[in-house]
Amino acid sequence: MAIIGIDLGTTYSAVAALDDRGRPFTVPNRDGEILTPSAVYLAPDGSAVVGQAALDLELEQPDRVATLVKRRMGQPDYGRPIAGRSFRPEVLSAIILKKLAQDAEAQLGPIDGCVITVPAYFDDTRRKATMDAGRIAGLNVIDILDEPSAAALAYALQSGDRIAQTETVLVYDLGGGTFDVTLVKLSPQRFQVLAIEGDVRLGGRDWDERLVNWGADKFLREYGEDPRLDPQSLAGLYAAAERTKRALSKLEHATLTVAHAGRKSTYPIPRPEFEAITRDLMTRTRLTTQQLLKQTQLTWDDVSKVLLVGGSTHMPACARMLYELTGRRADHSLAVSEVVARGAALHAGIRIETTPTEKLRRAIGPQLAEVIEINVNAHSLGVAVRRGHERINDKLIPKNTPLPAVAERVYYTVTDNQSRVRVQILQGEALPAEACIAVGECWIEGLPPQLPKGSPVRVHCGVAANGRIEVTATDQTSGRAASVTIHRPGGLSDEELAHATQWVRLLSVQ
Template sequence: LVYDLGGGTFDVTLVRLAHQRFQTLAIEGDVRLGGKDWDDRIVEYVATLFKQQTGIDPRSDPQALVHLSTAAERAKRTLSKLPQTTLTCMHAGHVLAVPITRADFEAMTRDLLIRTRLTTQQLLRQAKLTWDQVDRILLVGGSTHMPMTRQMLEELTGKPPDHSLAVSEVVARGAALHAGIVAAQQDFGEDLLMEEAARDVLSQVVEINVNAHSLGIEVKQGQERINDILIPKNTQLPTAASRVYCTVVENQQRVRVKVLQGEATQADACISIGECWIEGLPPNLPKSSPIQVRCGVGSNGLIDVMALDMTSGKMARTTIHRSSGLTDAEIAEQAEWVRRLRIQ
């Protein structure tokens, strides 16, 4: 089990490892929880004391808030090593030194830690496993330096968490390994700067992933638009699923198939990742005419959507690639920058 508490997000993953084989069994996470939430609790605690004594809230001034947030993160790091620290807040001519103990910090953030615990337990339920079947708990992310995370996990799992790897470097190392595997399994010729022995080993590695989020189709149900899930989260890839839907009005001339990502029932609460249209439906098409929708996800994450009007045989198809946030030009620019780096 990989427990990854980073600065802005929390993810927990179950992975089965074998010789030259990585199989992801299940993924769960909380995109609105990360180390910064622990920092913010210290900010709130100190700002409240400052306001009580001076009548002024330092968070009202952007510059003071930046200084306070920086000091809060530094205090969190110190409390990971020492039982007590002091945070100094300066604003509008006032100075306040606030002592904070590790026990104080753990008390003011207990609910945040419980959220990670509940998410971890949910992951085990989804995978239909017990803690006896989990061999290793691997800590990832700088926020796992906090002793409270290790204590909670050992209490929950009955196993001491493994922090033998540099928790702030694990993601980067894993990304480099994955890039090596992908590169070794593709023909880059002489452009691939990799020793032959390493290429031979990495080219034999098998990676099996799951769908991290459910994929569904937006459908109209009465006056509401709902997310009808076709491919549930944690489905092994590649995969595909199809379902037959119906037109909603008489003489409907076109159909839109909108693909959603998320677990919520309400379509508005999910992320729209793409759509396709079937245009020019036959005239006088009766209400509730069947439309078949097929959604497939490849091992590379590409989503293929097909919509078929079963009355006329007209079909629409589209391929959706969930972007990482960088354009191809930006990726090429960053790759060139990396190639120019020299290790001294």
């Protein structure tokens, strides 16, 4: 009986499972690697290749390879055709998940369930897309979990007796494509997220891009030709830039080699220059971190620990910036690239523990049953209301409210003789309704005739600990009510889901 945690990353993915004492361990892929590049190659024979081999093939056949799929999650398609076909990001992610599960299965036996992690700052559409990707891959997705929560959970349970009393921990997670900062309150058996901030489009890839442009500009000046205009040269340049960036995490000096149109040049780059061309990116993470603290009304003195998560925190500038900002030396006790998958495996264990399946209970051991997890909503939840000629977002449950949460408010009908009322639920911080994401709606039909304008309608909104949103709207005059349960809505229909699942099931993935 195996359950796994999957860190489905923008650039790298990892899988972890629990041993028979409930402790997490990372499961290497078939090549013996802890991390699998999140890259998909679609071969002319109709099969797929995932991982390092797909990245290698990108240099030769960039139009057959999809990378950075996570950045497209929640969008209707990948943005460009792969092997001449248009794909939904869910389907490409499902191919990656199928490979990860397949490799894990070879070592653990059949996989009964999994938890997949997402950036804390993912909205419902992106979460739903991730859940769907898991289903399309044929997996039983027990839950979707925030990456920083996973990291903090792994830290808390791994540290065991080291956490004697309550600690407030800052989790700074800079990965390949996303940035999240989270404040978490930990005690031995209790785990509470206090606040979340983030940037879904900031990660190591942006540092690579700066180096790519730096090198390409030098090459252009030298030869009058731009390697960025050729997809193969560009793919090669990105790979070289990533290697240079990694070298600069260890060394004061490195070089970047640019090859294009039969020519090749190597340019030396010292670390301070790399830090100078990427300074604004680091500053963005600093501002987001400050913003997070501001929301909690805590000071840095209240924060006892700074945890680094994500491959990009290897860059020395991260720990330095955080030290300047917080006065705390960052904690390096965690394997920054594995901790999220391990936390996901723990969460899967906790969730399974609280379900009354005796067989599973025996398989995991009782200690996880004691752990209490408390989460917050990463985005405000509101109702679309008319104000003058505008439709605005009337916030019912503000962001960073501990879950579960409920809120109630009375609204009024806008015209005489209204026969039905539509209650539209929005997610987001903006005031105009159009700037928010419509996560669902309900209608109260068959209102009594001759209802005057301004009749009260009571809207009750609840968010459960797992993020499930429930809304009930009641017309106070007739007592008529309508309700909806919104569980990560939007995206694929059941039919599309079934179709994609069938396709991926038949796809040979290596």
